[in-house]
Amino acid sequence: MTTPPSARPRVRATASKKRLFAASMQLLGARGPNAVSVDEIAQMAGVSKGTVYYNFGSKDEMIGQVLEFGADMLVAELDQAAANPKPREALRAMATIAVEFVEKYPSFAQIWISEQLRPESDWGDQITPVYSRVTSTLVEVLDRLVILAPEEKQPAATAIFGAALFSARMRTVSDNVADREATLNAVLYSVEGLLATHQHVVP
Amino acid sequence: MTTPPSARPRVRATASKKRLFAASMQLLGARGPNAVSVDEIAQMAGVSKGTVYYNFGSKDEMIGQVLEFGADMLVAELDQAAANPKPREALRAMATIAVEFVEKYPSFAQIWISEQLRPESDWGDQITPVYSRVTSTLVEVLDRLVILAPEEKQPAATAIFGAALFSARMRTVSDNVADREATLNAVLYSVEGLLATHQHVVP
Amino acid sequence: MTTPPSARPRVRATASKKRLFAASMQLLGARGPNAVSVDEIAQMAGVSKGTVYYNFGSKDEMIGQVLEFGADMLVAELDQAAANPKPREALRAMATIAVEFVEKYPSFAQIWISEQLRPESDWGDQITPVYSRVTSTLVEVLDRLVILAPEEKQPAATAIFGAALFSARMRTVSDNVADREATLNAVLYSVEGLLATHQHVVP
Amino acid sequence: MTTPPSARPRVRATASKKRLFAASMQLLGARGPNAVSVDEIAQMAGVSKGTVYYNFGSKDEMIGQVLEFGADMLVAELDQAAANPKPREALRAMATIAVEFVEKYPSFAQIWISEQLRPESDWGDQITPVYSRVTSTLVEVLDRLVILAPEEKQPAATAIFGAALFSARMRTVSDNVADREATLNAVLYSVEGLLATHQHVVP
DNA sequence: GATGAATGAGACTTCATTCAT
């Protein structure tokens, strides 16, 4: 209500909101939505529970915003890496970024991976985008590397994204943490496979 | 399993448990543990809630058993496919099986993918095994295909598993469902990549 | 149902019933009715839960019978001690018996002490008797010792009974277990008090 | 209800907790912990069940606090009566107080008497103190009356406490309620006994 | 802007009891 007539309706972040954001990012990123209560977030943020509702209206809305924020962060970095004119290097950089991000916010990967499910995902509308935003970037880069039939593009990007996310996630869980280099190489075998089986864009 | 030799139908053995199993498999497979209540499962199975506790003791125990059952199912099929003497065909068969399984029990993939997280997963002990059981089979097959350094094996298998699971999962969600063939190919690019970058076992 | 036409309807105790009795006595005597489940009793007795209901009809009925049994045991011993022609010795013997009984079945004392309460005691009808049976015996003995006004009798017996039961109970809990002799003496001060303030039956 | 029309209703300070306290005191004091459900307490207090958990965290914690409160009440009164310079009068006053207290909160006596049992009483830590706090006061008073050997003190106090509690309790149950005077006298026979068998402090 | 007391739906679990075999 009372939406500004024009200009950016930009949510003016109060101090409380910022603290809630930080706390959520940490808690959600570490344990996932279901395992974190509003009480806990409010407490870690040092505000009252009511403040959560004052600022976000609902838990789901808050999670959505946090998730969106995380997604923006990741996508921004990926897009930047994608800008590298050499597609192979771009891809390796992107994979590196993904692995590092997952290392830092383990649960985000989990959420993104898993919440694809819910037919009518509660706050899935803010989520699916991660997948599509990333794969569309991936497709662009792949297009600069090999010549793909239209129907091959999305599946290829999906496979790479899945391999990266899952591998990264396993690294954060497994005892015998594969060293990062090995993980990156494994993820990028897909790319080698594409190169081996498709015509290159630049000879 | 493996009903007594003596042939006695002995059917008395817990029809309720079977019904609970079926209901759980379906509900859990479709919505995940947190989104399903014991009430709901009992109701779908057509038994009282108490029966769940009579048969399983707790919700977690039940989920654990269902998950284990699903894992056994998948792993058994995969192992069978892995037996194919030609490793490339074995891998394609395995990928096909994975994709089909996920199609049938969408949430299982999600659970397996996502529940890697919980540091001390509640019923994770029955879960992580899926990952390790599958990757160890994968490693065996890969070993019959290309020559891999020890430290490359697990990451390679992990990447393939992740790509397969995630791609399969997306197929069940996405609107523009990639056709299965395209998905399989995309998943198997990793394998092509391995072949392209490593020495083959058999020339 | 199916009560024998005549003769004593004596409950013919089956083997199962005996085992249930033994188990109940032990469990109830150690933890009290509320803290013991029918499952537990049946298990300790090595019979099925259904057998409890076949033999007793209900948990309360079973508890009642067990409690009654314990009461009979105690009362029988007390009555025997009360037979001692010298009232003072009889009283000391009775106190000794009480203390020893409580030592052996701590929870019985507790139940008897505490379950006086329930206005409509669930199985209180089998219980209150302990108190009245004991105090009536006590009154008889006291009558042989001192001359009491009618209205003094019951309160005096009650006080002695309470002191004995409670003291005995504390001995089983307390760390610094008072030695039995000291406890007995303390309980019997009431008797000395009676002697000091009332006319003796025999000079 | 009965919300003050104006002025600062400032009563805001947990009126609910107070009401819960009152209701608990009454219900628990009348029927004991096991026979009272949280629902019932909440209902009698006119608050929601959730409020109980908001204020106390758990049923046990609430019971603990209520019991502690009751104990404090009783002990405070007893200590005051114990201050009477004439020990015999002090003792009679203490007995009177105990009897009256039990009359008012019948179940408290029961709980205190009975919960001595549980080896590791759930909330017994708040309970046992009643016994020791009272007996230590009793010992002090007795010391001002007669000369007792160290090892006689605790048992004597225990016997008196037991006699008083139990006698008082029986008065609230029994049909032929002994008149209070008779009960008091009976309880105090122990004291007479002590006087008759020990050297007096003051001749 | 913010708070914290209060709520109530709903989750999991226990357990005395019933009944067909």
Next chain:
DNA sequence: GATGAATGAAGTCTCATTCAT
């Protein structure tokens, strides 16, 4: 006589949400 499977009422507790201040 005995059993084991099944039940369902009742209990404790959690947590997202509301609202007066």
